[in-house]
Each structure stands twice: as C-alpha cells, then as structure tokens.
Amino acid sequence: MGDQERDRRWPLMWSLALSTLRHRASAFAAAFVAMLLGAAIVSACGGLMETGIRLAVPPQRLAGAAVVVTGDQSYALPKADPEDEEEDVQYGLLPERVPLDPGLAGRLARVPGVAAAVPDTSGAGAVQAVAVTAEDGTDTRELAERVERAVAGSAVVLTGDERGLAEFPEALAARENLIVLAAVFGAMAIIVSMFVVAATLALSVQQRQREMALLRAIGTTPGQVRRMVVAETMALSIAAAVPGGLLGPVLGGWLFDRLVDNAVVPGVVVYGQGWLPAAVGVAVSLLSALIAALVTARRAASARPAEALAEAAAPPVRTGAVRRAAAVTCFAGGVALALVTVLFMHGPLVSSTAGPAVLLWAIGLALVAPTLVKAVTSVLARPVLALSGPAGYLAVLNTRAGTARLAAAVVPVLLATGMATANLYMQTTQTGAAGRAYAESLLADLVVTPATPDTLDQVRAVEGVAAASEYVTSTGYVDAPHDAWQREEGWPLRGVSAEGVEKTVATTVIGGDLRQLKGDTVALTAVHARNIGRGGVGLGDTVTMRLGDRAQVKLRVVALLRVETGNEMALLPASTLAPHTTAGAPSRILVRAADGVTREALTGELRRLGLEVQGRDALTAAFGAAQNTQAWVNYLLVGVIVAYTAIAVVNTQVMATARRRREFGLQRLTGSTRGQVLRMTGVEALMVAVTGILLGTVASAISLVPFAIAVDGSPLPSGPWGIYAGVVGAVAVITVGATWLPAWLVTRSRPAEAAAALT
Structure with a gap:
C-alpha cells in the first residue's frame, strides 16, 4: 500500500508543480534565466575544452602528405x-x-x-x-x-x-591554455551558478511563504511541500537547461573568436564542439538546481503550520547549523590558503592558491549572509535616517522586517563585487610586478639587431659603448638532481655574454662570478639552487638541464643570484643556449652607454654601421604585450562570469520588487504618494547595494592582501583605484536600476487595484 501511495504522490506533485509554473510564470522567470545562462556558460567552457583536446589544425604546405x-x-x-x-x-x-x-x-x-x-x-x-x-x-x-x-x-x-x-607547433600551447582555462572557469561558473540559483529559489519560496503556510495549515505534510518545491524546480530546470545547453556552442564560438582575435589562440586552430559539452552543461545545470531545490525545500517544509503562518508575515533571520558549519569550513580553507600563499608561494604559483581563496571567502560570507546583513543594515540605519528623511525611515523599517528577503538580494551583489574586484586586482598586481621586475632586470640602454659574432665585436668597438652582450631567451627544465619546484611551464632561460652581462642585465651576485659564464655553465638564483636535489646545489656542482629543443646538457654552476620576485630565471652563455633555439642564433644585442654618452648620440653611431637600433623600451614593450595577452584572457572569462552574476543581481532585484505590488498599494492607500514609495525603494536599493559591496570588498580584500604580499611585498595590490570605483559604480547602478524600474512600473496602477492583488 505504501508503494502504491508513493506512486500516486509524485504524479500529483508534478501536476501541481506544472500548474504552479503556468500560473506563476513571472515568479519563476529569474530562476529560469539563471539556470539557462548557467547551462550555457558551462556548455561553452566544455566546448573550449573539447577544442583544446581535439586541437584540429588543418595542414597547409603539407596538405598533400598522408x-x-x-x-x-x-x-x-x-x-x-x-x-x-x-x-x-x-x-x-x-x-x-x-x-x-x-x-x-x-x-x-x-x-x-x-x-x-x-x-x-x-x-x-x-x-x-x-x-x-x-x-x-x-x-x-x-x-x-x-x-x-x-x-x-x-x-x-x-x-x-x-x-x-x-x-604550426605554437598551436600546441593553445591546447593547454584552452583546457586549463575551460576547467578553471567552468568550475567557477558551476559554483557561482549553484549559489545564484539557490539564492533566487530561496527568494521565490520566501515570497510564497503564505501559500506554503496555508498548505501546511490544511494538512499538507512536510514531505509533500518538499516534493512540490523539488518538482517545480526540476520542471523549471529542464525547461531552462536544454535551451541553455544548446546556446553553449554559440557562446563558446564567440569566446573562441575573441581568443583568436587577441592572439591567445592561433587562428589556424579550428573550433569544434560536439554534443557532449552541451549534455554536460544540461546535466550540471540540472544537478545544481536539484541541490539548490533540496536545500530550499528543506527550509520551506521544516516549519510547523502555525510557525509557517507567522513566518509568512515576518520571516525569521537565522542561519542553520549546516550553513554555519559550511561557512566555517570555507573560512578555514580561506585562512589556510592565505597562509600557504604568503609563506610558500612565489612567482606564477601565487595565483594557484589565491584564486580559490577568493571563492571560498565569498561563499563563506554568502552562507552567513542573513546574520551579516542584519548587522550591516543596523550600522547603516543611523546615516540613512539622518540623510533621507521619511523615505529612509520607511526603508530602514522594511529592511529590519525583511532581512531574509534582503539577504537573498545581497548575495549576488556580494559575489559580483568580490569576484570582480579580486580577480581584476590579482591580474594587475601580477602583471605590474612582473613588468617592473623585468624592466629593473635590464640595465641596457639600447637593443641592436641583427646579432652575430661580427656584429657584437663591431658594437663593442664603437666609442661610447660601455658594455654589450648577446641576448637570447628560451625555456628549459632541470633533469637532475630532482627539482621539486619545477612546473610544467619550465624555467625562463636567458643567454648572455660573460663580458657584458653585469652591465646590461641587473643581477645581484651573492656567490661565484658571472665572468666565468662560458661554455657549459649556468648561473642560478639562490632560492632555486636551494630547492634542487635533497640538499640543494652550490658553486661547482653540476646540473643536468633539458633545453627547449629537447637537447640534454650538463652545466656547471658558476654563480648564484638574487633576483626580484617575478623575475626568476637561469643565465646561460648565449653561445650555449642559442643553438638550441628555433632561430639557432642570438636574437639581439644589449648595449649599455658609457657615462656621459646620451642614448641619442650612441644610437646615431650604431646606425652608421647599418644596424637596427631601438631603445630598451622595445624589450619591455614586447614583454608587456605578452603579459597583457594573458591578462586579457582572464579579463574575458572572468567578465563572462561576473556578467552572469550581474544578470542574477538584476533578476533578484526585479523579482523581489515586483512581488511587492500589494504592499506598495496598501502604503499608498494609507497616505503615501507614489513619489514617496519610489524614494523609499530607492533607499532600500542603495542599502542592498552598499551591504553587498561592503561584504564583497571584505571577501576580495582578505584574499588580495596575502596575494599582494607574496607577489610584491606590499599588502596593497597594484592597479588603479579606478578599477574598484568602476566595479562599485557598475554594481550600484545595476542594483538600484533593477529595483527602482520595477517599482516605477508596479506603482503605475491605482492603489486600490494594487492592494487587492494577490501578489
């Protein structure tokens, strides 16, 4: 009998859920948009990953070969x-x-x-x-x-x-770039989508609290309410996820084209997305919606009938034990990552721990948002009352009475502010530190091409030249002894001339002599040397390195260096490194002018030899362009996720405001004018924006401080304050606009009609 009864329950719940969706389509519109876009973003990331895995590069010159x-x-x-x-x-x-x-x-x-x-x-x-x-x-x-x-x-x-x-072997780098970017930002999109959908569903259920209370009062069991909420959510998610998954290839193709346009991916790579990423996007969206529905339904079904009726009028502000435990776990993880970032990470490794920390802090704050929102709005109440008069007084009363509703609206604002601020400043800090370290590592005044042995001798013979060194760059790996700090990217290698390196490349020698950098020798940073092998390597020791063309060479350590963070490298003789590059020869000559000789005068002397001469800015500009290319990738993909979060802000605010039509009508019947109602909602929107911005700023600051210390030695991140002002301004405008416009629309009707409305 029990099985037969259960068999009848779910069809009934599905029927009720579909009926609710048909008659309350506007109430579920925000959740529908959030699920659709979430599925599209995950599907697009899957398309980028599939393109990287397949890596189709049709041949051109070799097309006739089988x-x-x-x-x-x-x-x-x-x-x-x-x-x-x-x-x-x-x-x-x-x-x-x-x-x-x-x-x-x-x-x-x-x-x-x-x-x-x-x-x-x-x-x-x-x-x-x-x-x-x-x-x-x-x-x-x-x-x-x-x-x-x-x-x-x-x-x-x-x-x-x-x-x-x-x-086109350079296309191989696109494989790793696409796979890593798709994996990182796909995972971020999944987490953000889950929280956005959960916040939207929670707000929807709160607005239907009276309906839920009446169902409980007439005998509906908690299990039936829970099944109804889950059935509604799953029906909605199916309707949203399928078109979202199909939209994924379009979004993925657009993202891929932007990557090609900005030279992140070579144009010879062909974008291709099969059915699997779309299916994964749909499945992930459905799973996220199910998890969010189970969490939301548990809250809706847990209260007793009498309590549910009371909570419908004044939803309580409380954070459950599960949410508190999850928040504590996130905070603990954030603290652990901060300590690891400051104590153990350096160079490119820093972002691998600082990036996830941002998400952990933002999620932790979002989980305890109801408690935090109540505290922040209490602090904001005094200045709001002092500055905004009666409209502010009513707004403060509404925020105190509707803290649960306010918290659901604050979460997307928090996520948008925290993620945008942290990711943008992490990129500007790392790019700025690397650019400064690279510029400071160059003492040369001019760059000369072409670079041949005869040219080097000619340059050194020019009056006014203090020093000249061949210069070539590549990447290599340490084969032996084992290098525990070695990553897939390898170590930057610079090939130089022993006679001119100390006056053209800024290095602090703390052991050995760079004048011995001839033949099969190498100069390592002291930090790197200490981490090679069990006890490190020192002067006179031999290191086996794998150069960029797979050649294996045994090099004797002749110098130990101290360099700025972000400028980790190994110095080799240019005559040793250059033959193992694709060009097969040094690419340029670095020239240092003698004291009292101007760059302009020396440039003229060198050009008389028929040489191409540029300022040192040519090197720093090329390095900066490479850094900016990588930065642009992060800006693009983070921008997509932040834009998704911003849409969630709009959805949440529109839904929260549009459902207050009856409240606004009653308020106008008691004597308030339409203008006063609109001013009140404007103040409420500002309080939502300020609260979310403050909490988002906290999440980003806690992550940025250890990151900045590890990268630049300063607790303040690098980058213009305009970035933060732009993020804050955009979030505030979106939040206020998404609140005020629906309020303006719903107050156009007559007060009596609005007060009589059921919603």
Whole structure:
C-alpha cells in the first residue's frame, strides 16, 4: 500500500508543480534565466575544452602528405622517484622546434606503402618534419602504424587535421591554455551558478511563504511541500537547461573568436564542439538546481503550520547549523590558503592558491549572509535616517522586517563585487610586478639587431659603448638532481655574454662570478639552487638541464643570484643556449652607454654601421604585450562570469520588487504618494547595494592582501583605484536600476487595484 501511495504522490506533485509554473510564470522567470545562462556558460567552457583536446589544425604546405612525422614537443618532467609508478607524470611543452634525425627521411622512404618521404628544412636548416606520401591503394591508418613502428618513439606521427601541428607547433600551447582555462572557469561558473540559483529559489519560496503556510495549515505534510518545491524546480530546470545547453556552442564560438582575435589562440586552430559539452552543461545545470531545490525545500517544509503562518508575515533571520558549519569550513580553507600563499608561494604559483581563496571567502560570507546583513543594515540605519528623511525611515523599517528577503538580494551583489574586484586586482598586481621586475632586470640602454659574432665585436668597438652582450631567451627544465619546484611551464632561460652581462642585465651576485659564464655553465638564483636535489646545489656542482629543443646538457654552476620576485630565471652563455633555439642564433644585442654618452648620440653611431637600433623600451614593450595577452584572457572569462552574476543581481532585484505590488498599494492607500514609495525603494536599493559591496570588498580584500604580499611585498595590490570605483559604480547602478524600474512600473496602477492583488 505504501508503494502504491508513493506512486500516486509524485504524479500529483508534478501536476501541481506544472500548474504552479503556468500560473506563476513571472515568479519563476529569474530562476529560469539563471539556470539557462548557467547551462550555457558551462556548455561553452566544455566546448573550449573539447577544442583544446581535439586541437584540429588543418595542414597547409603539407596538405598533400598522408602522414607527417615531426619532433615530440612534449616533455615528461622527471619524478622524485623514477621507480614510483603511482606518482603522476607531469608534462611540459618545449618552446623550440625539436629537430629530427637527418637520416630519418631515408629510413621512412623504405617503409612498405611509402611513395616518398620528403624532409622539411624550412626553418634554420635542421629537419623539422618529414612529409610521407602513400602509394596508391595504401590505407592511411595502416601506413601510420607502419611509420610509428619505424620511428620507434623518436618522433610523433600525425594524420588528419593533426598534420598542421608540424607546420604550426605554437598551436600546441593553445591546447593547454584552452583546457586549463575551460576547467578553471567552468568550475567557477558551476559554483557561482549553484549559489545564484539557490539564492533566487530561496527568494521565490520566501515570497510564497503564505501559500506554503496555508498548505501546511490544511494538512499538507512536510514531505509533500518538499516534493512540490523539488518538482517545480526540476520542471523549471529542464525547461531552462536544454535551451541553455544548446546556446553553449554559440557562446563558446564567440569566446573562441575573441581568443583568436587577441592572439591567445592561433587562428589556424579550428573550433569544434560536439554534443557532449552541451549534455554536460544540461546535466550540471540540472544537478545544481536539484541541490539548490533540496536545500530550499528543506527550509520551506521544516516549519510547523502555525510557525509557517507567522513566518509568512515576518520571516525569521537565522542561519542553520549546516550553513554555519559550511561557512566555517570555507573560512578555514580561506585562512589556510592565505597562509600557504604568503609563506610558500612565489612567482606564477601565487595565483594557484589565491584564486580559490577568493571563492571560498565569498561563499563563506554568502552562507552567513542573513546574520551579516542584519548587522550591516543596523550600522547603516543611523546615516540613512539622518540623510533621507521619511523615505529612509520607511526603508530602514522594511529592511529590519525583511532581512531574509534582503539577504537573498545581497548575495549576488556580494559575489559580483568580490569576484570582480579580486580577480581584476590579482591580474594587475601580477602583471605590474612582473613588468617592473623585468624592466629593473635590464640595465641596457639600447637593443641592436641583427646579432652575430661580427656584429657584437663591431658594437663593442664603437666609442661610447660601455658594455654589450648577446641576448637570447628560451625555456628549459632541470633533469637532475630532482627539482621539486619545477612546473610544467619550465624555467625562463636567458643567454648572455660573460663580458657584458653585469652591465646590461641587473643581477645581484651573492656567490661565484658571472665572468666565468662560458661554455657549459649556468648561473642560478639562490632560492632555486636551494630547492634542487635533497640538499640543494652550490658553486661547482653540476646540473643536468633539458633545453627547449629537447637537447640534454650538463652545466656547471658558476654563480648564484638574487633576483626580484617575478623575475626568476637561469643565465646561460648565449653561445650555449642559442643553438638550441628555433632561430639557432642570438636574437639581439644589449648595449649599455658609457657615462656621459646620451642614448641619442650612441644610437646615431650604431646606425652608421647599418644596424637596427631601438631603445630598451622595445624589450619591455614586447614583454608587456605578452603579459597583457594573458591578462586579457582572464579579463574575458572572468567578465563572462561576473556578467552572469550581474544578470542574477538584476533578476533578484526585479523579482523581489515586483512581488511587492500589494504592499506598495496598501502604503499608498494609507497616505503615501507614489513619489514617496519610489524614494523609499530607492533607499532600500542603495542599502542592498552598499551591504553587498561592503561584504564583497571584505571577501576580495582578505584574499588580495596575502596575494599582494607574496607577489610584491606590499599588502596593497597594484592597479588603479579606478578599477574598484568602476566595479562599485557598475554594481550600484545595476542594483538600484533593477529595483527602482520595477517599482516605477508596479506603482503605475491605482492603489486600490494594487492592494487587492494577490501578489
């Protein structure tokens, strides 16, 4: 009998839920929009990730080849214990073209089914790829398998749209960029979506508290109320998530095009999204809605009938034990990440702990928002009463009586302010610190090209030149001893000339001598040296490094350096590093002017030699452009999520205001004018905005202070105050506008009609 009764309950609840959605469509519009956009963003992030995983790069010059063989640009970072099979292997990306064995083309030509194997030496002379054409009737897949066996793991075999990677190896960096960005911001979007949907549903249920109370009073059980709320939410989420998932490819394509336009992803990469990301977006949206519905329904069904009727008139302000425990957990995690950020993180690693800390603090504050909102509005009451007269008095009374409603409206404002402020200032702080460290590391006044040994001698012979050094950059990895601090990005390498490095590159030598930087030698930062191997490495020790073209070299440590945070690097002789770059030679010469010699005068002397001469600003500008490109990626994706949160602010405020039509009508019947009602709602909106902005500022500040200390040594983040003013101004305008406009619309009707309305 029990099973039969349960079988009848759910169809009844679904029928009631669908009926409620039909007759109260406006009450659920905000939740519908939040779910739809959440599914679209998650689906779009999935599309970017799928594009990165597939990485389709159609060939151009090598389009006639059935199979293309090229060097393996991936590099497996050494493990602490090579015998430990359980330790995950991390992979880096080598920045230079990995050359192939010159005899490989000849061996491949003898593989059965190969019509021809043509080496590609379009770069600096080394064999960069081998284009393999098939004999008539040879299956491409079978041919690829034979070629795989022939190369025996010494190279990569490409077919289909992957063949273009042999022509455009820089596209490989797009794979990691797209996957990491999609994963990070997709996860952030899921969490934000869950809280936005939960806040919107909570506000919707609060507005229907009288309806819930009457249902309880006539005998509806808590389980029936809970099932009704869950059924309503799931029916709504299905209607919203499906079109949201289908909208994902459109949004993902737009985001991808912006990444291409700003050179984050090469234009040769083809965007492609199948059905799986859309399905994941729909599933995640449904799961988020279900979790939010269960939390909201528990609160709606827990009160006794008499209590429910009382709470319908004056919702209580209380934070449940589960929410308090979750908030404490978030705060504890935020504190732990702050300590790790300050004590252990440096350079690019800082954002890996500071970024999640922002979300933890924002979520923690959102969980205890009802308690915090009551405290903040109590503080704001005095200045509001002093400045806004009767309208402020009524607004203060409304906020005190409707703290629960106010808290639901504050949460999206808190999230938008906290996330936007923290992420923007983290980026400006890290970009600014890296730019200053790079600029301070250059003592040279001028940059000369081309850079050849003869040119270097000519430059040094010019009167007025104090020092000149070849200069080349790359990236490398430490093979041995084990480097515990090594990341997938590798270590920046700078190739210089021992005779001119101390006057052209700003370094503080705390051990050894840079004049010995010749042959197979290296200069490491003292911090880096201490973390290599079990006891660190010192002067005279040998370090085995993997250079950008996969070449392995043994280098003797001849100097230990102290550098500014954000300028971590290793110095090698330019003659050692340059042959292992794609260009095969130093890219430029750094020149330091002698005392009393102006840059302009020295520039003229150097140009008489037929050399191209630029100021040091050319290097800092190029470095800044690379930094700004990465910054733009974060701005774009964070902007999408913040825009989603801002839409949630609008939805929440519109829904909260539109449902007060009856209240406004009664207020006008008791003598208030329409203007007084609008002024009152304007003051309430300002209190919502100020409260959310204050709490969001707290969440961002607690995260930014340890981040700024770790990056720049100062508790204040870098960046113009206009960023914060812009965030605050935009959030305030959106909040007030989204409150005042609906109030203006609902007060157009006659007071008696509004007072008689059921909603």
